[in-house]
Ligand code: HEM
Ligand SMILES: [Cu+2]
């Protein structure tokens with residue numbers, strides 16, 4: 018059996034790696050180089066930002082749902098941003114929208130998701146002691162922290178934070194005269210994003226190196242869990258696209274501070290004609306979306322990876338189409354770099370380019386569709402256990418379908434003319450990117466909490482959290498399709514100035530109430546999370562009866578993860594409910610030779626090969642041991 | 647006061663959650679259900695998926711039908727008919743996919759919920775299936791794209807020669823509307839010439855600008871092609887005429903354009919909607935600052951004859967403000983004066 022075999026490995030091992038050097042509070046909890054602690058740091062910081070980002074959205078949802086409400090009670094917090102008659106300042110409204118977007122996309126769903134789970138799971142699931150460079154990994158977190166700190170400070174400065182939308186298109190973001198947020202707030206935004214990019218790159222390089230070089234014996238790429246495939250490809254996308262965002266930001270800095278004209282031309286503002294000529298605001302949009310579109314997959318792929326793992330485990334079935342899943346992800350990775358201009362169909366782009374990007378965009382819908390069908394087939398004839406992680410994964414698939422399908426409208430340039438920059442787009446990307454990734458994050462937390470903290474989260478609170486959030490998200494974002502089709506523009510402080518949009522006040526009120534309730538439901542999660550951390554039921558070693566390597570570590574893995582030798586891997590991670598096997602799961606550490614009753618014909622062939630490897634390995638161990646004694 | 651109430655509310659909520667939590671852990675320990683693989687909640691969750699599907703699905707369909715006339719804006723341009731048709735074709739196809747996938751997604755959890763002693767199917771792959779669901783979506787998408795591509799090419803092809811030109815210039819926070827006058831050619835402009843009396847930065851040394859005029863409302867004729875020449879003076883803006891299914895960014899330093907043919911006059915639309923107050927509107931859809939949501943311009947579609955009459959009544963910039971051409975070289979000044987006297 019599995020345990021028997023790993024046990025022999027352990028006995029034979031010599032604890033040369035398990036250096037328990039004396040850790041003090043600072044090296045253990047703050048400047049930690051242990052990937053597990055860094056993962057938790059990313060998670061907690063991500064949760065902090067999710068709360069901030071969520072609260073910001075509640076403030077502007079109050080404005081949209083209850084435009085006549087007296088917001089005087091917010092004055093203690095917002096001070097001058099509440100106008101004397103108790104309203105939200107329109108410029109601050111835009112600042113809120115901008116900060117909400119930036120925080121959610123970058124701090125929560127990039128750092129909070131990739132940062133947490135790539136760090137936590139990559140070494141544990143591939144069988145490594147730690148990341149390739151623990152030091153770079155630590156830097157990655159602290160750059161992120163610094164970035165967040167700067168962004169946080171920018172919320173409190175007198176002229177307000179950046180306010181030009183999370184895409185910060187120039188000239189609006191380049192010219193202080195255009196809006197107050199484009200002054201110091203925008204400078205801080207750019208500095209913060211620079212640190213953020215550095216953090217992402219440090220992390221990404223580490224993830225890629227680790228996955229390529231530090232896999233344990235037997236862990237070939239074709240035996241990697243889909244989570245690792247997803248984190249790996251996400252890191253590749255990030256590594257290729259974040260530098261482009263950096264160059265976009267750098268040129269913007271030049272335009273803002275050094276009088277260059279990369280993005281500026283023919284501008285008359287604040288009663289004066291600026292000297293800049295020859296620049297192009299559209300250039301910025303190209304550079305931005307060259308990151309921006311891949312970014313949506315940076316956010317989404319890890320969530321899909323987590324879901325694959327959670328759904329397979331809790332369906333007690335192999336993930337359907339393991340290879341097809343990998344090919345789809347590869348396809349998405351490559352295609353995500355050639356569709357960026359679908360955000361620019363009506364930006365003045367050459368219409369011919371528009372046609373090209375329309376074709377490319379609709380191609381990327383195909384691998385997405387394949388993934389959905391594979392998830393459905395994985396559920397089919399399974400033996401489904403609805404852990405909270407599983408519920409959130411199913412929820413993710415639902416959002417991915419709902420939001421993905423509206424992408425087909427938007428990717429069609431003729432249809433996008435009407436829909437661009439309306440609430441239809443807001444509905445689309447909040448479902449497919451925001452909610453889907455958020456649900457991936459939640460699924461991951463519920464699923465790996467026992468590994469992170471050695472205790473279980475409470476399942477029933479998890480169910481309540483899931484149902485309130487799942488229903489809540491649909492109540493918030495589904496109605497936005499209707500007002501989007503009706504033409505309601507994005508980033509509007511109020512719609513009553515136009516006849517065509519002077520309606521649906523009831524629907525907007527409904528959405529705002531739903532948003533508040535959905536946010537409130539997250540308190541259940543927070544309670545569950547922190548309470549279970551200290552008081553939760555102590556977890557068993559493999560609570561979900563899962564196949565992957567992380568569940569072979571001790572309940573509280575130390576620095577180095579496995580006290581003895583790292584276990585070797587003999588099979589893919591999805592041997593669930595294999596015919597002939599006694600249990601409905603066979604961990605990756607169980608050699609094929611130990612399970613003749615359930616091996617498939619081609620696996621039986623591999624057994625011979627495997628025997629040689631094991632013999633080899635044992636010979637080495639014996640030799641080592643005799644040397645030492 | 648509010649703040650205090652909210653804090654009390656939150657504390658109460660947390661307390662209740664905590665109570666519920668304690669009670670039910672105790673109960674589950676007593677019942678020993680925390681040792682089982684799947685507790686009774688598994689059934690409840692499976693069932694809730696079905697409930698959610700039925701309730702949410704019904705609600706969605708009911709609301710979509712009931713509200714159709716509200717969210718479906720009437721169409722008032724030729725290409726709008728085509729893009730809306732594409733929209734609804736796409737809606738039909740994706741709608742079917744949406745329903746089928748969701749029925750499966752919510753029904754499978756119910757049907758295949760955990761049962762003691764049952765074993766899941768070991769079904770790791772099937773290349774034929776994968777191939778089918780790669781190729782079928784590929785064909786469907788190809789069909790949609792080709793429809794979209796044809797419409798897009800038609801919409802974006804060069805405007806017909808006889809189009810009526812209107813310039814829309816976005817600035818913080820309004821639209822300036824300029825007509826080319828009788829010659830249908832707009833005068834040159836240069837942003838450095840902009841000032842309070844020359845909002846559009848018109849270059850009056852260009853003869854073509856003499857008959858250019860400004861209008862507080864965008865007036866266009868029904869049934870004839872209209873070309874919007876679009877630009878911006880400070881930051882990005884975007885022209886959005888929802889009933890015309892028209893949108894195009896206004897970019898400083900890079901003029902853009904959009905041409906279309908309106909199909910219904912404002913009067914006709916008023917009759918059709920039974921709303922005597924109805925007007926077509928232009929909004930801004932690219933964030934541009936404080937007044938982004940207030941860049942409203944009225945768009946008035948009239949019968950061609952009425953349009954001609956309206957055109958002939960308009961007064962060029964230089965007629966309203968002769969000082970604009972006061973400093974011109976003498977020959978040009980004479981020409982300008984002729985234009986001015988013609989309009990007196
Ligand atoms: C089925 C595949 C998809 C297609 C065809 C598609 C298409 C599009 C298009 C054409 C737009 C631009 C709409 C506009 O601004 O007028 C858009 C916006 C957006 N999409 Fe998607 N999309 C797809 C999937 C995704 C996924 C998977 C994500 C995220 C993980 C995503 C996130 C976004 C975001 C964030 C925006 C809004 C950007 C903004 O602020 O303007 N999309 N999508
Ligand atoms: Cu995109």
Ligand SMILES: [Cu+2]
Nearest residue numbers: 930932934938
């Ligand atoms: Cu605007």
